[in-house]
Amino acid sequence: MxxxxxxxxIRVVLVPIFMVLFxxxxxxxxxxxxxxxxxxxxxxxxxxxxxxxxxxVTTFGKFVDPxxxxxxxxxxxxxxxxxxxxxxxxxxxxxxxEFAVAGIRLVAAGEGKVVxxxxxxxxxxxxxxxxxxxxxxxxxxxxxxxxxxxxxxSDILIWISVVFTIISGVDYIAKNWxxxxxx
Numbered sequence: 001m002x003x004x005x006x007x008x009x010i011r012v013v014l015v016p017i018f019m020v021l022f023x024x025x026x027x028x029x030x031x032x033x034x035x036x037x038x039x040x041x042x043x044x045x046x047x048x049x050x051x052x053x054x055x056x057v058t059t060f061g062k063f064v065d066p067x068x069x070x071x072x073x074x075x076x077x078x079x080x081x082x083x084x085x086x087x088x089x090x091x092x093x094x095x096x097x098e099f100a101v102a103g104i105r106l107v108a109a110g111e112g113k114v115v116x117x118x119x120x121x122x123x124x125x126x127x128x129x130x131x132x133x134x135x136x137x138x139x140x141x142x143x144x145x146x147x148x149x150x151x152x153x154s155d156i157l158i159w160i161s162v163v164f165t166i167i168s169g170v171d172y173i174a175k176n177w178x179x180x181x182x183x
Contacts, residue, residue, distance in 0.1 A: 004051035005061050007043050011068045014040040015075050022079050027140050034136045040072050041129045062114060066105075069125060070098050076132040085135050085154045090162045094128070097169035104172055107179045115176060120168035127164045131157035 001009070014036050021033035047065060051057045077094060080086035101121075108115045134157050138150035173180075 001060075002051075002056040002058065003054070004047045004056040005058060005064070007047035007050060008061060008065050008068055011040045011043040011047070011072060012064070014043075015068075015071050018072070019075050019079070022136075030136070030139060034133065037072070037076060037136065038133060041133075044069055044072075044125070044129075066102075066117070070102075073125070073128050073132065074098075076136070080132065080135050080139075080154070080158070083139055085139060085151060086158055087155070090158050093162050094165050097165045100169055101172045104176045104179060108176065111179065113179075115172065118168065118171055118175070120164065120171045124161065124164040124168040127157075127161035131161040 018033050018036040018040065021029045021036060024030075044065075047061070051061055074095070077086055077091050081088060081091055101115075105115045131154070135154035138153060141150045144150075
């Protein structure tokens with residue numbers, strides 16, 4: 001296993017640690033979980049950089065890296081939904097997009113093609129991670145923060161990430177529509 005794939009696997013291992021820490025009803029544990037989430041998010045940028053720079057792009061990495069991202073963000077979104085900081089509708093939109101893009105990638109792989117991450121997909125991931133980090137930072141705050149309720153700040157950032165999620169999903173579908181033609 002090369003360095004890039006090891007970094008990706010670190011992200012996979014960090015997901016259950018993140019979840020366990022967050023499910024402990026303690027503010028310090030929540031912030032420790034947030035630290036784990038930030039570390040896991042950073043590994044997303046590092047593994048891709050290492051893979052490209054050192055020519056370590058592998059089929060395993062192409063499969064596990066996006067899967068690790070989805071598991072990490074979905075775990076965080078589920079926690080935010082549990083704490084009433086994310087709408088079930090927002091999560092449903094995110095999940096539909098993720099399943100659609102995963103389906104496109106599977107069909108493409110069946111035809112020997114690779115659907116690489118687009119600029120919109122990367123922007124979607126960044127906006128999701130920023131929204132998650134801010135929402136988790138504000139989670140223990142119950143009163144107004146800078147004159148605004150923390151839930152409203154979380155909602156705005158999450159819905160901004162949902163807009164980018166929709167745009168990236170439409171982009172993937174439009175660019176790969178030919179894969180879905182019935183033959």
